[in-house]
Amino acid sequence: MGRLRDNRLGIAGWGYAGRYGFERYAYFFQRLTGLGILLYFSLHIFVTAYRAFGEQAWTRVMSGVDKPFFKLGEYMLFMAVAYHALNGLRVLFSELGLFMGKPIRPVYPYETSLKRQRPLFFIVMALAGVIIVMGGLDLIRYFRP
Amino acid sequence: MKIKVKVSRFDPDKSPERYFSEYELEVSEGMTVLDGLIWLKENADPTISFRYSCRMGVCGSCAMMINSYPHLACHTQILEITKSVLVLEPLCNHANVRDLICDFSAFFEKHRTIKPHLLREDAEKLDLTGEISQTPQELESYLQFSYCIKCGICVAACPTCATDKEYLGPQALAQAYRYTQDSRDAGGDKRIEAAAEGHGIHHCHYAGACSEACPKGVDPAFAIQLFRKQMVLRSLGLKETRPPAGEMPPMTLNPKPNIPKPPEPTIK
Incomplete structure (x- = not known):
């Protein structure tokens, strides 16, 4: 086996994949946003743990995070959650075989279930886009009161 | 050029x-x-x-x-x-x-894991001169997935296979559904057991690249989602396991008149 060359793409293969459709990149962003949300939860627990050290420590840490950098981070988190939740719903529907039609005879040019569920993909992405823009308006209000 | x-x-x-x-x-x-x-x-x-x-x-x-x-x-x-x-x-x-x-040895080994053949307890007792009945609808439910030529393209396209060496992969999982869905088969439980293992069907998140790249229009991603649906329905008791389709005697055809009879066998 030592004479074989491992040709797996690795994590880089999630991101760069070549000329594939939207769904493969949606898969990558789902993982990326999932990891981002996980990172936020770790930081969230770290920050809220300061409550245990008394009121002064809590006030100090809260004023520390009330900065444009963290507001921007919060907005990125908001974008990640909006995308992750809505795309997650699409994946959940797909994993239960919904909105994908029925098996067909493979007659060239082949049609796949991806094409049949693509309207759902676009609806979900449009919804995520609307939510992200609405959140963006709130962010603008923070910077320009 | x-x-x-x-x-x-x-x-x-x-x-x-x-x-x-x-x-x-x-x-x-x-x-x-x-x-x-x-x-x-x-x-x-x-x-x-x-x-x-x-x-x-x-x-x-x-x-x-x-x-x-x-x-x-x-x-x-x-x-x-x-x-x-x-x-x-x-x-x-x-x-x-x-x-x-x-x-391709690992690829074929994974293919073997899901038992890619008809499984039924009465296999030994079947009269091989007969047929096992199957309606056109039953055939259509898995026919698309039976065109797999085992070229390995779906595995090359799959992002999960890019990082998980043990993952069964779209080819094997699609074939697990193809045989489980076949009305002549009774081995669904065994395949579900194999596919639900740690590196099995739950690692697929419908990136769909396997279906896009498949040169035969097999749509493995679709088969995997249908298989998962079947697993969920079975685990909730919403889908009953059916007995495998029964045998049919060979069809007796009435030959048209004026067609000459075949010659007598030369070897008895």
Whole structure:
């Protein structure tokens, strides 16, 4: 086996994949946003743990995070959650075989279930886009009161 | 038209690293990547190694990465892909043996894991001269997934296979559904058990690249989602397991009049 060359793409293969459709990149962003949300939860627990050290420590840490950098981070988190939740719903529907039609005879040019569920993909992405823009308006209000 | 062809080369006897060899190729309309490779092997470099057999998209031997996308070399015309540089590499997510050749032993081992054949307890008692009845609707429910030629392209396209070596992969999982859905089969529980293992069906998140890349229109991602749906319904008790379809006696046909009878057998 030592004479074989491992040709797996690795994590880089999630991101760069070549000329594939939207769904493969949606898969990558789902993982990326999932990891981002996980990172936020770790930081969230770290920050809220300061409550245990008394009121002064809590006030100090809260004023520390009330900065444009963290507001921007919060907005990125908001974008990640909006995308992750809505795309997650699409994946959940797909994993239960919904909105994908029925098996067909493979007659060239082949049609796949991806094409049949693509309207759902676009609806979900449009919804995520609307939510992200609405959140963006709130962010603008923070910077320009 | 002349194009540049870059071929990934790997020879473990010479170096553990791969490198690229470059060639010039005169391309004519309709020339496939496999035609080009055969020309290069005959006229430019006899040491290029690649695998092929049927040359008509049936055997699945010549699958490779063609300009970073998995295709069958015999099924891909060069001018449809490029008019300048053609880059040929071995399939991703498979171990590379030499140049454009991959090792498929792990791939076939995973295929065997899901028992890709009809399983039924009464197999020994079946009258093999008869037929097992199946309606056209029952046939349509799995026929699409039975066109798999085991070329390994779906595994090369799958992002989960890119990081999970143990993952069963779209080919094996789609075939698990193909046989489970077959009304002649009664081995669904065994396949569900195999597919639900740690590196099994739950690692698929419908990236869909396998279905896009499949050169036979098999749509493995769809089969996997339908299989998962079936697993969920079974675990909730919403789908009853059915007995396998029964035997039918051979159809007795009434031959048309005026058709001569076959000659008597010469060997008794």
